[in-house]
Amino acid sequence: MPRRFVRERRRDPYYRAAQREGLRSRAAFKLGYLDDRFHLLAPGDRVLDLGAAPGGWSVVAAERVGPEGEVVAVDLRPIAPIDRVAVVRGRVGDPTLEERLPGEPFDVVVSDLSPRISGAYATDHARSVDLVRAALALARRVLRPGGTFVAKVFDGDLVGALLDEMAPSFDRVRQTKPPASRGASSERYVVATGFRPGRLGRTAPGPAGPVPPASAI
Numbered sequence: 001m002p003r004r005f006v007r008e009r010r011r012d013p014y015y016r017a018a019q020r021e022g023l024r025s026r027a028a029f030k031l032g033y034l035d036d037r038f039h040l041l042a043p044g045d046r047v048l049d050l051g052a053a054p055g056g057w058s059v060v061a062a063e064r065v066g067p068e069g070e071v072v073a074v075d076l077r078p079i080a081p082i083d084r085v086a087v088v089r090g091r092v093g094d095p096t097l098e099e100r101l102p103g104e105p106f107d108v109v110v111s112d113l114s115p116r117i118s119g120a121y122a123t124d125h126a127r128s129v130d131l132v133r134a135a136l137a138l139a140r141r142v143l144r145p146g147g148t149f150v151a152k153v154f155d156g157d158l159v160g161a162l163l164d165e166m167a168p169s170f171d172r173v174r175q176t177k178p179p180a181s182r183g184a185s186s187e188r189y190v191v192a193t194g195f196r197p198g199r200l201g202r203t204a205p206g207p208a209g210p211v212p213p214a215s216a217i
């Protein structure tokens with residue numbers, strides 16, 4: 001790990017709070033913020049968490065949906081067991097993933113999927129948009145009517161078209177940047193509520209092409 005990164009991380013108040021509170025990642029604060037602001041998670045909800053490793057969001061979701069709820073966590077990487085969370089190791093974008101999910105529908109689908117960062121902004125942005133499209137395609141198949149979809153995206157010129165594609169499928173689509181997102185980071189979260197099944201928007205492939213296979217990420 002580069003020294004500068006380690007030094008900055010030690011100064012990061014969200015990293016320090018995550019360590020103090022025994023959370024699996026500083027990302028946990030972002031879902032907490034999104035839920036406090038948009039009231040995404042209710043007791044008893046079924047939640048699908050895409051790009052879930054190491055499990056920060058899943059821990060928060062499991063707490064907030066309570067013992068009557070259920071969380072299913074999906075990632076390419078392994079996730080150490082979490083109370084009341086079912087873990088599915090797999091790739092979002094793989095058409096067979098849905099068959100391995102324990103039951104449908106879900107009340108909420110959240111995606112914190114991130115591409116492996118190349119450092120080339122246009123490439124990372126396009127890959128991030130492709131991951132949102134893959135998560136959205138899955139969400140459209142597994143969300144209940146009225147359900148909620150939340151996804152991280154790296155901001156850039158492809159986001160407008162992405163929001164246009166999402167709009168017909170939801171009552172409302174909003175964007176936000178949680179305080180725990182690093183100031184310089186281009187990440188945003190799209191919060192889409194009131195799922196309307198069967199009203200597909202146009203889905204154009206991004207310039208980076210389809211979501212790459214697991215081995216390439």
Ligand SMILES: C[S@@+](CC[C@H](N)C(=O)[O-])C[C@H]1O[C@@H](n2cnc3c(N)ncnc32)[C@H](O)[C@@H]1O
Pocket residue numbers: 024025027028050051052053054055056057058074075076077090091092093112113114115131211217
């Ligand atoms: C920022 S991390 C998620 C952090 C997590 N929300 C937390 O709170 O601990 C992004 C994750 O996306 C996963 N990922 C990227 N592309 C994926 C794909 N196509 N399918 C499944 N997981 C993917 C990565 O393996 C990585 O673990």
